[in-house]
Amino acid sequence: MPSAAAEVRNVVLVGHTGAGKTALAEDLLSVAGAGGTGTGREQGRHPDGEHRSTRGISLTLSALHHRNMTINLLDTPGYPDFVGELRAGLRAADAALFVVSAVDGVDGATRALWAECAAVGMPRAVVVTRLDHPRADFASAVTACQDAFGAGVLPVFLPDGAVAGGDGARLVGLLTGRVVEYAGRDRRELDTSADLADGAFDEARGALIEGIIAESEDETLLDRYLGGEELDPKTLLDDAETAISRGSFHPVLPFAHPAGGGGLPVGSIELLDMMVDAFPSPAEHPLPPLTRCDGSDCPKMAADPDGPLLAEVVRTTTDPYVGRMSVVRVFSGTLRPDATVHVSGHGRAAVGHPDHDADEKVGGLSAPDGTTLRPLDACPAGGICVVTKLATAETGDTLSDRDDPRLLAPWTMPEPLLPIAIEARTKSDEDKLPTALSRLTAEDPTVMVRTETETSQLLLWCMGEAHADVLLERLASRYGVDVDRKEPRIALRETLRGPAHGLGRHVKQSGGHGQYAICHLEVEPLPAGSGLQFVDEVVGGAVPRSFIPSVEKGVLAQMTKGVVAGYPMVDIKVRLVDGKAHSVDSSDLAFQVAGGLALRDAAATAGVALLEPILEIAVLVPDEHVGAVMGDLSGRRGRVVGMEPVGRGDSGRTVIRAEVPELEMIRYAIDLRSVTQGTGTFTRSMARYEPMPEHLAAAVMKDRAS
Template structure:
């Protein structure tokens, strides 16, 4: 921090920054909503470390187009990207995460790979509900955090208002380290609250001065709150008494305690940045205040069979344990895996074991194979700068891992290990697609498998009932990005089609029916007659077949044939083509022929009897009903409950979850929530989440039958 060191960039121009020890690495994830200024902050830090020169040029003259082109900026806004740099001989890996709720999967990947989080808040826009939700994501995993308030020199900027919003939404422990100095609408410096120095950037180079007397009251107000917050987190219990008695606590003691409090996740310093100001202070906080990988708890590690493995630490000489946190594929470059090494050292051309990852329900295969990795590189934009190794705690891009997917574990081939995967949110927006042409259809399968390998939040479903290909996505923006990638990256054109929800049929009453299959063709004929009684069962009871044949009128060997024929016809449906459920079928009479009766003849007779029953009594269409649990802020509970009721839902109740959050439980027909992921996000300003679980089938209202089944 500026209070402790004056900095000095040590960027390795044009070369991949390398680390030899875990304590020389800082992995930091940038978190914040879209438009908060994360990418601009990354650019400023790259320039401050002389990793790139504005506008986006490495010192050896190589252009880094990722920091100029609009199209690439848009890609960065929906992808997890990494920007490595060096400051004071510390390698910093900045993980820039998307600022949209649809891409929370990339955020969680960033949290897995990082050791601390830097929240970016715009001084002109304040803190939105999504940022608070992201803060809670970090709090759940105990991530050390700090806040950077950006755009201080924007015409609508209000630092104090943004700071107050952060303190209100993020809770205790949020306090500024610096106060921005703005003159004539331009930020030209920072006042360090601990050192009480003015870091002046007016000339383009930072100089240290004493702050003017006009800032004394403001410094005293914020400095007192900062010192009290630091002392509360101190392990020295005497500090508070000494401070309250009027003793001036040594600045070095305060800074040491501040760094410990930040690393433990109990204190959250706030910094400020503007055009050309604040990057050095952010770098100093990262290198001196954030923890190294040595202080990061190791994820649970097991053998392939599930037996826990203890004793593995962040040691470059230890057994190899690494994880693929992001996968990208390109038809020309191939697959690139972004890997965080937790233990051991990764080197080019090593043979590693790939294992993972328990998401077969989303279309991801479980892996247990050996692969030889290709070159290692340190990615910066489109550049892949070659590096000779990656030690424990560092992050690297790996080429030619053809089988590994996001979430997989890399380990020594002679000692295969598996890391417990991080929790991924369930995709809840179904999007049905179809290829536009036969040529597109031929390429679609392979292209989708590549998308699935890259994105663990995507679930691919080939619905056998509706005969539709369905992409389960996180939201509309997620779906649009996936379809855009199919088109631009893989050359496959698809179009969205109306999603069909699988319905069911059942009988609306009880009746008796005859199944007669008697045919004489001149040779061996068919003869089977069966009398059935059908009746509906309560919802969820399924199918029941009852044999009441007496006297052998239907030979014993043909009774299973009747049941098989009934079951086959039930699967096909009897009216609208949907499977039939919740039916009891009783075989109570029939006839057979000693020569012409057969297994197939009685199967056909059973099916015919079921069809005749459908002509005698009404049949009902049943729709699936889900139990839905919606978690929203208290401000939106009324709107959510009203909306659920408008969807033919039955609200079951509410319960308080934490401070300011309510869980609403309801039963809602699936037909009414196919787009609920989009609607809830709009209703709750991006902060609401929900889960759905199939509950049962219920009769479809009469006024919807023609609309749905027609």
């Protein structure tokens, strides 16, 4: 039986690209992999089914073993395109370890993520990496973290000496004053007192003690400290660990890769000790909100292996040999191989992810041991395991008892806002494409597949350019489907520039039963949103009453097809004023054709204007980027219609509301990230259609004509 919940720590690594998350995870695996034997440096396949080459774009799961504890380490991508993998890691974890480079500092996206974790009370700690770099500065990195993350962010160890992993690499414990020396594969605790220049030790120690006292539940500590009493380091350490577990105190630890790659990473044991001693177990971390599948409330649940089953699929992938593999976090109860569970979805059918509400049989269970998999007889509450043969379950789905199904509230998932159009390269690719796309959407909740009927294009909505590249590569390499990438087309509209008269003449005599219909139309444009207004003004029976609906039907059919560029025509008034019929050769079809011809004739006289869709967008950005975003929107023919402040001080942000042509928004997901250094987000919705500028309309007409 796997470890009880109290003996498990589920920790997610977060931080920007280049901060060193994956290198940190591999170094920790080398120290505390399967049984602490160093198996973390093996090459090959990861427990989630992905090859090592995919690290950096996918959530990866590894297991560490330290002091009889299992640490499930979830390494998340730092690149913003793969935020879905990041969200999955946050959902599966009980604490977050923020990885900050001593060279590059803290970026805006990491700052925003810290605030998001703070809002839900997730315990957090900081590890400063790349201290072996020549430009590394631990003190500056700590200051940057304190500026970005706020109160309660304090170092508990200071690096002293050459932290590149060679002889003399030392860490000084600020509470104990003891020195830890790393040399090659050896780690020694020395009795030598700390002796740092310029009073750095005393200053940092005082700040740490005051920070711990501020979070302590012992109200006498402050008076005792101010009275000059030397506080017991163990008491302070216990209080610090309690505050870390509550999410109100955030230790900063230094970390350096070993010189030459063969030594013990500097700070590795201290970091592992902190995760074991201070991060909460699954039993201490509250469960996500949940309901019964029928929407009714259900009793409060806890991480009890004997309780009702409650688990969630946090990642889905497909192995070419094993098939579908699901990484599952068990929140309550015990998941067993070959059990029948209830799979509940989250109502995301509108974005290409169908609802799920059915029973399904679980396949085999396995768990990471270092970076390899070992079979499991069961996965109790608090554990994370890999499940095979969940045929329909998607990322984000809930697994529960089939007799009393539950549904976990979905985690926050941003909407994909970068469209790319794809087209199957061959007939064989076209046949395989629907199945491949359904598997992609099952694996990745941040991708949306939609067929645009007006443009006849198949669109993949992605988080960014890198996300799009990965999806296309997976289609080719994993599913054997080659596609060509096309430029997305915008669904425009046509309307008349002014009033005109149109003649529709459909007369054919080729022997036998002929076709005869003539109609005269008066047309004029209407205000936006008016649609089609058809008026019968025929007098004297020039057009028989039975054929007047036929003329209207023909006009409407021609409007649907468009008259110039092939886009639907909207907002016109059509008056049927005259016409002619034949007693034998006139028919419903003939007057439909004549109605369409009359509209085309009138449009040729009046001229046609193209209308483009206008989007309402709301852009949320830090205050320092407001000017740059507004300038960029102006360059996109946008109109700013309002601004609203959100937050205060250094964390202040602003919502900019604007109206922008959709044509200018195709690549906005990429460009906004560049303008705001990755800190801006936006939402979009359809507002209305407006006339397109003449030079752009002319280019569209030319393109459609070619």
